Amino acid sequence: MDGLMKDLRHNKVFASVKAVIYTVEFQKRGLPHTHILLWLACEDKLPTPTDIDRVISVEILDKVEDPRYYNAVRDFM
Known part of the structure; x- marks a missing residue:
C-alpha cells in the first residue's frame, strides 16, 4: 500500500x-x-467520462484461455 x-x-x-x-x-x-x-x-x-475511462479500466479474462482465473473473477468480484 x-x-x-x-x-x-x-x-x-x-x-x-x-x-x-x-x-x-x-x-x-x-x-x-x-x-x-x-x-x-x-x-x-478529468472533465468527461471519456477522460476518466482512459485512466480507469478493467479487463475480464478469457473464459476459454484462463478458465480458472475467469471463474475466480466471476465468483469473487
Whole structure:
C-alpha cells in the first residue's frame, strides 16, 4: 500500500495530487481491499467520462484461455 500511495502522490499518475486519504478493510474471507480518495488540482481534474475511462479500466479474462482465473473473477468480484 505504501508503494501505491507513493506512486499516486509523487509519480504523477494523476498529475497534481493535492491530498490522499485511504482506509484498508478486510472482508469476510479475510482479504483486504482499500478505498482511496484523491484530491486533484483543479487544472488536472478529468472533465468527461471519456477522460476518466482512459485512466480507469478493467479487463475480464478469457473464459476459454484462463478458465480458472475467469471463474475466480466471476465468483469473487
